[in-house]
Amino acid sequence: MHGNIIVGQSGGPTSVINSSLVGVYKTAKDRGAKKVYGMLHGIKGLLDDQYVDLSEHIKTDLDIDLLKRTPSSFLGSCRYKLPSISEGKEVYEKIFAKLKELDIEAFFYIGGNDSMDTIKKLSDYAILVDSNIKFMGVPKTIDNDLATTDHTPGYGSAAKYIAAVTKEIIRDGLVYDYPQFTIIEIMGRNAGWLTAAAALSKSEDCEGVDMIFLPEVPFDIDNFMEKVKELSKKKNSIVIAISEGIKVADGRYVFELADHVSFTDAFGHKQLSGSAKFLANKIGAELGVKTRAIELSTLQRSAAHMTSRVDITEAFQVGGAAVKAAFEGETGKVIVLERVSDDPYICITNSQDVRKIANIEKKVPVEWIINDNTYVSDELIHYIRPLIQAELSPVMVDGLPRHLKLNL
Amino acid sequence: MHGNIIVGQSGGPTSVINSSLVGVYKTAKDRGAKKVYGMLHGIKGLLDDQYVDLSEHIKTDLDIDLLKRTPSSFLGSCRYKLPSISEGKEVYEKIFAKLKELDIEAFFYIGGNDSMDTIKKLSDYAILVDSNIKFMGVPKTIDNDLATTDHTPGYGSAAKYIAAVTKEIIRDGLVYDYPQFTIIEIMGRNAGWLTAAAALSKSEDCEGVDMIFLPEVPFDIDNFMEKVKELSKKKNSIVIAISEGIKVADGRYVFELADHVSFTDAFGHKQLSGSAKFLANKIGAELGVKTRAIELSTLQRSAAHMTSRVDITEAFQVGGAAVKAAFEGETGKVIVLERVSDDPYICITNSQDVRKIANIEKKVPVEWIINDNTYVSDELIHYIRPLIQAELSPVMVDGLPRHLKLNL
Numbered sequence: 178m179h180g181n182i183i184v185g186q187s188g189g190p191t192s193v194i195n196s197s198l199v200g201v202y203k204t205a206k207d208r209g210a211k212k213v214y215g216m217l218h219g220i221k222g223l224l225d226d227q228y229v230d231l232s233e234h235i236k237t238d239l240d241i242d243l244l245k246r247t248p249s250s251f252l253g254s255c256r257y258k259l260p261s262i263s264e265g266k267e268v269y270e271k272i273f274a275k276l277k278e279l280d281i282e283a284f285f286y287i288g289g290n291d292s293m294d295t296i297k298k299l300s301d302y303a304i305l306v307d308s309n310i311k312f313m314g315v316p317k318t319i320d321n322d323l324a325t326t327d328h329t330p331g332y333g334s335a336a337k338y339i340a341a342v343t344k345e346i347i348r349d350g351l352v353y354d355y356p357q358f359t360i361i362e363i364m365g366r367n368a369g370w371l372t373a374a375a376a377l378s379k380s381e382d383c384e385g386v387d388m389i390f391l392p393e394v395p396f397d398i399d400n401f402m403e404k405v406k407e408l409s410k411k412k413n414s415i416v417i418a419i420s421e422g423i424k425v426a427d428g429r430y431v432f433e434l435a436d437h438v439s440f441t442d443a444f445g446h447k448q449l450s451g452s453a454k455f456l457a458n459k460i461g462a463e464l465g466v467k468t469r470a471i472e473l474s475t476l477q478r479s480a481a482h483m484t485s486r487v488d489i490t491e492a493f494q495v496g497g498a499a500v501k502a503a504f505e506g507e508t509g510k511v512i513v514l515e516r517v518s519d520d521p522y523i524c525i526t527n528s529q530d531v532r533k534i535a536n537i538e539k540k541v542p543v544e545w546i547i548n549d550n551t552y553v554s555d556e557l558i559h560y561i562r563p564l565i566q567a568e569l570s571p572v573m574v575d576g577l578p579r580h581l582k583l584n585l
Numbered sequence: 586m587h588g589n590i591i592v593g594q595s596g597g598p599t600s601v602i603n604s605s606l607v608g609v610y611k612t613a614k615d616r617g618a619k620k621v622y623g624m625l626h627g628i629k630g631l632l633d634d635q636y637v638d639l640s641e642h643i644k645t646d647l648d649i650d651l652l653k654r655t656p657s658s659f660l661g662s663c664r665y666k667l668p669s670i671s672e673g674k675e676v677y678e679k680i681f682a683k684l685k686e687l688d689i690e691a692f693f694y695i696g697g698n699d700s701m702d703t704i705k706k707l708s709d710y711a712i713l714v715d716s717n718i719k720f721m722g723v724p725k726t727i728d729n730d731l732a733t734t735d736h737t738p739g740y741g742s743a744a745k746y747i748a749a750v751t752k753e754i755i756r757d758g759l760v761y762d763y764p765q766f767t768i769i770e771i772m773g774r775n776a777g778w779l780t781a782a783a784a785l786s787k788s789e790d791c792e793g794v795d796m797i798f799l800p801e802v803p804f805d806i807d808n809f810m811e812k813v814k815e816l817s818k819k820k821n822s823i824v825i826a827i828s829e830g831i832k833v834a835d836g837r838y839v840f841e842l843a844d845h846v847s848f849t850d851a852f853g854h855k856q857l858s859g860s861a862k863f864l865a866n867k868i869g870a871e872l873g874v875k876t877r878a879i880e881l882s883t884l885q886r887s888a889a890h891m892t893s894r895v896d897i898t899e900a901f902q903v904g905g906a907a908v909k910a911a912f913e914g915e916t917g918k919v920i921v922l923e924r925v926s927d928d929p930y931i932c933i934t935n936s937q938d939v940r941k942i943a944n945i946e947k948k949v950p951v952e953w954i955i956n957d958n959t960y961v962s963d964e965l966i967h968y969i970r971p972l973i974q975a976e977l978s979p980v981m982v983d984g985l986p987r988h989l990k991l992n993l
Contacts, residue, residue: 341986353626474879475877480750480753577752
């Protein structure tokens with residue numbers, strides 16, 4: 178028998194983040210945890226006494242299977258970053274008082290870089306105050322930018338969605354027999370893993386995208402326009418995938434080259450979109466051809482109707498492995514994925530010091546960016562391919578995918 | 586036994602237009618047609634001697650099943666409008682000479698309004714020159730704006746895709762606990778059928794979109810902003826569906842209210858997008874909240890990975906029924922769908938004089954637009970619901986949906 182545990186979700190959603198929640202919940206229950214609490218909107222919810230007893234919300238095996246197929250964080254999320262221990266001692270005292278009140282044995286946080294920072298700080302504080310509460314990180318991000326893990330749950334499904342819809346967009350472009358350019362804008366501020374997934378569209382039945390531009394290398398607009406002109410001489414329909422985060426050599430985002438549109442939101446944050454539109458407009462103006470900009474937007478992180486079975490399974494596994502590790506006494510760790518073999522694809526979980534992963538951004542190796550920075554290498558494609566394999570069919574009710582709803 | 590037939594696809598693609606092509610091909614073969622020719626890029630291809638013998642491209646039962654699941658016109662498309670007979674006699678002479686050369690018994694054209702106009706003119710010309718070639722129209726359009734048919738193949742799958750991703754977008758919006766607005770821009774220049782499908786997102790597990798704006802009624806921006814402010818007092822995440830074609834009272838499209846961006850493409854055509862972005866920016870500026878504009882873009886017509894089985898089946902049926910009718914001597918007709926019963930949903934095909942459908946645009950009845958023009962009625966939802974039922978799973982190969990490729 179074990180005591181109570183608590184779990185939260187943080188950062189941007191993915192279409193499989195709830196499979197990790199199920200992994201934590203089910204494994205904890207199976208291993209004799211008493212109560213499994215869920216923080217609403219991450220640690221922010223815990224601080225505001227916003228949490229639920231998950232058993233009251235995941236009641237049946239059907240609920241478990243629906244939750245695995247439910248996109249976007251079931252418990253809600255936050256982007257709250259803990260202060261340093263020296264500067265925010267009272268926040269830590271408050272959190273640990275709450276955890277004591279709930280008689281928590283282990284604390285799980287499903288998230289990306291910022292969330293791993295939270296686990297790091299909480300486990301540091303636990304040492305400081307001699308608490309024996311275990312703190313474990315469960316990795317998730319569509320961006321695949323977490324260090325030391327072979328890849329991150331959430332990425333495989335986003336990659337599969339991107340590759341699948343890119344195939345459909347390419348098909349759509351072939352329908353007319355006049356020249357046209359389509360620019361697909363894909364998420365990824367600093368890391369190009371998601372954009373690289375567009376390369377998977379190339380297959381026996383599809384010639385794939387014509388060029389791919391990642392944020393790891395500077396974007397050269399003159400070179401781009403030259404390549405565009407060459408392509409336009411060879412074929413009618415040209416499809417190009419770009420990362421939302423591509424920047425020119427002087428550090429400006431590509432969309433910032435447009436001079437007539439404000440890209441700052443109400444909070445003064447730069448809105449990271451519009452580069453596809455800018456490039457499409459430029460091509461249209463210079464070549465006199467039809468162009469279209471397509472932003473995949475939030476669907477690439479929430480399209481639970483098109484997930485990878487490998488990804489959903491691994492998302493579950495990292496959640497379960499975190500519980501197993503915590504119950505065996507580990508703390509201040511994050512579960513990582515280790516690829517044992519490429520072919521056949523075999524991947525195992527391991528636990529690792531959270532300090533090795535927190536606040537480090539893993540980017541696409543520049544040697545995997547080829548053809549004068551306009552495409553990605555076979556190594557990169559072989560790396561991604563196993564992660565998009567197989568499906569978990571949505572549960573369709575009255576014609577639409579059914580999700581599990583949190584009723585508060 | 587029958588002679589040769591020829592089939593073409595015209596206008597914008599849908600994700601099930603190839604199921605109609607299969608319906609024509611398979612029914613013609615089953616009923617003893619000799620050769621089934623396919624025009625490449627519609628009638629334009631026929632004029633340029635661009636056509637194929639479909640038996641060389643659809644060889645196996647697997648090919649047939651792949652083709653049903655292949656988005657975007659397999660044979661390519663065109664937007665070529667035939668001249669009037671009096672003005673373009675030589676075009677008609679050329680077409681009929683080609684048809685005679687190929688020994689064509691019946692001519693099938695899968696398309697929307699413009700394509701039905703083509704069938705009308707060709708069958709008129711056949712009467713004029715005493716030709717006994719049969720001309721039949723097979724309806725398709727995601728816009729559902731064809732007259733006299735209960736609905737149009739292509740619409741159900743687009744509606745299903747829109748409803749499914751709207752559910753996912755709504756979920757995505759719930760993740761943070763701060764105010765935000767998402768505006769989804771959906772296709773439909775003059776008819777709001779597609780945008781109305783966003784209403785289907787409302788279900789036991791989803792509260793649905795907050796407002797829906799169709800192009801059938803004038804868009805009142807002051808009223809819109811007032812409603813937006815009311816909503817922002819009640820809840821955090823607000824999702825609004827708008828048609829790309831919404832116009833203010835003086836006839837300008839909503840995106841034309843923006844004064845700093847050019848929306849004209851290289852051909853001088855107005856590009857019909859940007860209204861969501863304009864409204865999102867306006868809300869962001871006036872309310873100081875986070876906003877996001879999502880254009881569903883070409884995916885709503887090409888997302889073959891999320892189709893309606895009812896739609897795919899009906900698309901096949903209208904193709905097959907056109908062949909049956911032509912082989913029984915009908916000409917100058919279009920196949921329409923007649924709803925016999927709503928519950929249980931039963932729909933049959935019928936043939937109708939193409940004059941009754943060509944060049945007429947069917948819009949959403951204004952009495953189905955309710956709540957001060959901000960939502961759609963239950964009648965409209967009941968009308969759409971049967972059309973999105975059931976699935977035809979994609980054939981997944983190496984992690985991605987497989988399509989049939991035309992190898993020329």
